[in-house]
Amino acid sequence: MALQAIKGFNDILPPATTTWRWVENTFHQLLSSYGFGEIRLPIMEYTELFSRSIGDDTDIVEKEMYTFSDRSNRSLTLRPEGTASVVRAFIQHGLAAAGDIHKLYYVGPMFRYERPQKGRYRQFYQLGAEVFGEEDYHQDAEILIMLARYFHVLGVRSAKLNLNSLGCEKCRPAYRQALQDFLRQHDGQLCTDCRRRLGKNPLRVLDCKRPDCRNIVAGAPKILDYLGADCRAHFDGVTRLLDGAGLDYQVNPLMVRGLDYYTRTTFEFLAGDLGAQNAVAAGGRYDRLVEELGGKATPAIGFAIGMERLTMLVDSASVPGSAPFIYLAALGEKALEMLYPLLHALNQEGIGTVLNYRQKSLKNLMKKADRIKVEYTLIVGDQEMEQGAAILRNMKTKEQQSIPLNTLFASIREVFNGHQNN
Ligand code: HAM
Numbered sequence: 022m023a024l025q026a027i028k029g030f031n032d033i034l035p036p037a038t039t040t041w042r043w044v045e046n047t048f049h050q051l052l053s054s055y056g057f058g059e060i061r062l063p064i065m066e067y068t069e070l071f072s073r074s075i076g077d078d079t080d081i082v083e084k085e086m087y088t089f090s091d092r093s094n095r096s097l098t099l100r101p102e103g104t105a106s107v108v109r110a111f112i113q114h115g116l117a118a119a120g121d122i123h124k125l126y127y128v129g130p131m132f133r134y135e136r137p138q139k140g141r142y143r144q145f146y147q148l149g150a151e152v153f154g155e156e157d158y159h160q161d162a163e164i165l166i167m168l169a170r171y172f173h174v175l176g177v178r179s180a181k182l183n184l185n186s187l188g189c190e191k192c193r194p195a196y197r198q199a200l201q202d203f204l205r206q207h208d209g210q211l212c213t214d215c216r217r218r219l220g221k222n223p224l225r226v227l228d229c230k231r232p233d234c235r236n237i238v239a240g241a242p243k244i245l246d247y248l249g250a251d252c253r254a255h256f257d258g259v260t261r262l263l264d265g266a267g268l269d270y271q272v273n274p275l276m277v278r279g280l281d282y283y284t285r286t287t288f289e290f291l292a293g294d295l296g297a298q299n300a301v302a303a304g305g306r307y308d309r310l311v312e313e314l315g316g317k318a319t320p321a322i323g324f325a326i327g328m329e330r331l332t333m334l335v336d337s338a339s340v341p342g343s344a345p346f347i348y349l350a351a352l353g354e355k356a357l358e359m360l361y362p363l364l365h366a367l368n369q370e371g372i373g374t375v376l377n378y379r380q381k382s383l384k385n386l387m388k389k390a391d392r393i394k395v396e397y398t399l400i401v402g403d404q405e406m407e408q409g410a411a412i413l414r415n416m417k418t419k420e421q422q423s424i425p426l427n428t429l430f431a432s433i434r435e436v437f438n439g440h441q442n443n
Contacts, residue, residue, distance in 0.1 A: 029143025076281025140298030
């Protein structure tokens, strides 16, 4: 049998890669303009990092990690997300020492052993960012408004913000107790996973996707009714700023997220047109995690966007073109010899150029040029060589003009400049 890629691991081919690159470049530009610096992280970490940060009772740690032993019998895991690694790097390199706000972003593949379906893969890419050292609610709103702006620039209109607060270590115990009491009254109807989680980590039950559990959860106590005064003021501050910015959002008090490290603000951007896997981006505050992983207590907040899901929402027609400008159609040996240096000279000039080598049929060449989506084709056959003039064809208008062979470079450059100024 022919070799295949691993199930859930995808090749991203052209032209989709053009959209990917645009989405990535726009992210780099936007994050830089908001004062973020890029961090490049290893793809593997010691397993302990993820079990301690994401949480032992989460689906990710319980059943979705690619974990194996290396040759020295140390347990390693392909990263299922980026936050834990950024926090580890933040502590390891003493970035907190400067006592400043640190804004870091990353782009790269993550790995989760989930059941593959549309929008859910075992290797998937995230665009993510984390801010350390700022506890003010303005920071939460800044991130949300920046994300909304990013979607707007990409022409993605369907991503709707869902917002919640998970409180802090002071207000959460009372909520946890109330939730546990409520769920215990219904534990006969909960799935086995939820019954098991009920004792140690009842908030996880809110995240169960099974219909029976969801029905029960719909009537559960709401965290927003249990927030202490500080957490309430923080949440109200965020919503006030979002209202001020005219950002549409929905408060969803049952949203807990699939990772355990969150405190206070949590959010998801959901897009109906994605189908079942509708979260295109998600994140929140995690004010305790740096300390829990051995660093100095540092408030933090971040998000991650799923690249595959985001690119599904981007209209490829809106992606700025990156096709070559001109196709040099050499119909014959002499034409090829003459056009070959022009291929390099034009590219060196920044004028995207491709050349064919052994194609004899003009019709096929035109088809090829159309497929590549070039703006112009330069046609040179034996007849043009004899007459000393090539044909320059505008592929959109189909207009043709004759260009003397001894002015090809200058004439094409002039046409290119005219095209750029239009
Ligand atoms: P997450 O919700 O697990 O959060 O993932 C963030 C986004 O990654 C999701 O909304 C989704 O778009 C994408 N994603 C997740 N799993 C898959 C998959 N199997 N296939 C395709 N896309 C997927 C985090 O990872 C947190 N680290 C976000 C964060 C950063 N919180 C604070 N800082």
